[in-house]
Amino acid sequence: MKIRIDTPRMSLWRIEEEHDTPPHIHEREFQITVPVHGSCLFVGKHRSYELECGEGYVQYPEEPHELHVSDRAGVIVLQVDRGGFDEFNRQQPLELDIRQRIDPVELSSRFRQWASTLLLQDSADPMAVQETETQVLHFLSRVLRGNQTNKRDAAVASVSTSDRHMALALDYMHEHFTEKLGIDTLAAIALQSRFHFIRSFKAILGMTPYQYLLSLRIEEAKARLSRRDATVTEISHSLGFGSASQFYRVFVKSVGTTPEQYRSGLRI
Known part of the structure; x- marks a missing residue:
């Protein structure tokens, strides 16, 4: 089985059969390749990488690469126009690592949702297509910035402009999340009572401090x-x-x- 879905800003692939692509380049597209079961061989930057399940590879535009998938593996490939990457990096530009860890179960689930919208619903509806493209970009912006440093930076940035002390409490959580933390400690850093800290935290981040x-x-x-x-x-x-x-x-x-x-x- 091989599925390819094209939109104006990206191409989404799911490959569940033997597949080989010779060396080639994409002039404008980033390519994110992730085995969701089994493994595949990816050649990029003049090196071969045996990607295991959940090991993603980010290929930059204008760089030669090739992909080899056996009939025992399943691979999802997301090719995103440079403009899309520029859009989700606008607030915090960064140089993406070429090796990433991406949850294969979540990616498979997301792909089914995107494919359902684009294939089973009205793919000619511009709004449906644009919303799906946005969902893909939002997913990538989250998982490709998934390490603790970037997650902390993004979260702190979301609150620092409105509440410097809450940002300090959030930063403290990222520094000590493997330890036993108490609400009272965090509330004290934020200069709030326990009740107001929990309420403010959830209002800003959409979840409680414990979550x-x-x-x-x-x-x-x-x-x-x-x-x-x-x-x-x-x-x-x-x-x-x-x-x-x-x-x-x-x-x-x-x-x-x-x-x-x-x-x-x-x-x-």
């Missing part, structure tokens, strides 16, 4: 699981969870797989 803390821990857990150098129990303890069972519950609720299944790239 945000868990999101930081889960993002770091996914990064550590991808490195394969620690057990699930070791990771859970190092991230401040009270027990491995609590880590399992939070991880499954947030990601949709157990930590072991995430590590192997399998869906529940």
